[in-house]
Amino acid sequence: xxxxxxxxxxxxxxxxxxxxxxxxxxxxxxxxxxxxxxxxxxxxxxxxxxxxxxxxxxxxxxxxxxxxxxxxxxxxxxxxxxxxxxxxxxxxxxxxxxxxxxxxxxxxxxxxxxxxxxxxxxxxxxxxxxxxxxxxxxxxxxxxxxxxxxxxxxxxxxxxxxxxxxxxxxxxxxxxxxxxxxxxxxxxxxxxxxxxxxxxxxxxxxxxxxxxx
Numbered sequence: 001x002x003x004x005x006x007x008x009x010x011x012x013x014x015x016x017x018x019x020x021x022x023x024x025x026x027x028x029x030x031x032x033x034x035x036x037x038x039x040x041x042x043x044x045x046x047x048x049x050x051x052x053x054x055x056x057x058x059x060x061x062x063x064x065x066x067x068x069x070x071x072x073x074x075x076x077x078x079x080x081x082x083x084x085x086x087x088x089x090x091x092x093x094x095x096x097x098x099x100x101x102x103x104x105x106x107x108x109x110x111x112x113x114x115x116x117x118x119x120x121x122x123x124x125x126x127x128x129x130x131x132x133x134x135x136x137x138x139x140x141x142x143x144x145x146x147x148x149x150x151x152x153x154x155x156x157x158x159x160x161x162x163x164x165x166x167x168x169x170x171x172x173x174x175x176x177x178x179x180x181x182x183x184x185x186x187x188x189x190x191x192x193x194x195x196x197x198x199x200x201x202x203x204x205x206x207x208x209x210x211x212x213x
Contacts, residue, residue: 008047013037077202082106086147088208089125100129119172126153131182160186
């Protein structure tokens, strides 16, 4: 008998959100939730990409994506708050060479940049970028908001934990030092900065994007 192929389940709305490795695990967080939003994917890579987007992008037969938003749909999102900074990360490979940065949303002026780091991942970079952004704004006593296009990183910051499955090696030891520092900062600092999801499908790529897509 052929072995059943592994699937990955993304939950955008449920008792908890995340990526689950089995239907049983997925059911536990969607059971009894009105309007639960979830979908299965063939690979974890596809699931990670989907989780960082919107359920609406994947809703429908055959996961056919929308070709774009109508003017009315875009209007519903409004315009981004330019009194803000935006952060993003890029990784050449997964894992691979990773870097991250933060920019002024309006002027696109680079405010900070770190990397490249060996054997890093995009999610780890997004997490570090967010924490760096929070620390930057607190240090400068700024009340600007902070944009990211990564729901995963937002969730990790809320939990004060980088929940990456990345394995530590001699090549990425420096990166793990930064991860621990970021977690320590979150656990030892209070901040009033509002972290907001950048709506890529309505506004285009986040201003801090490295342009490698």
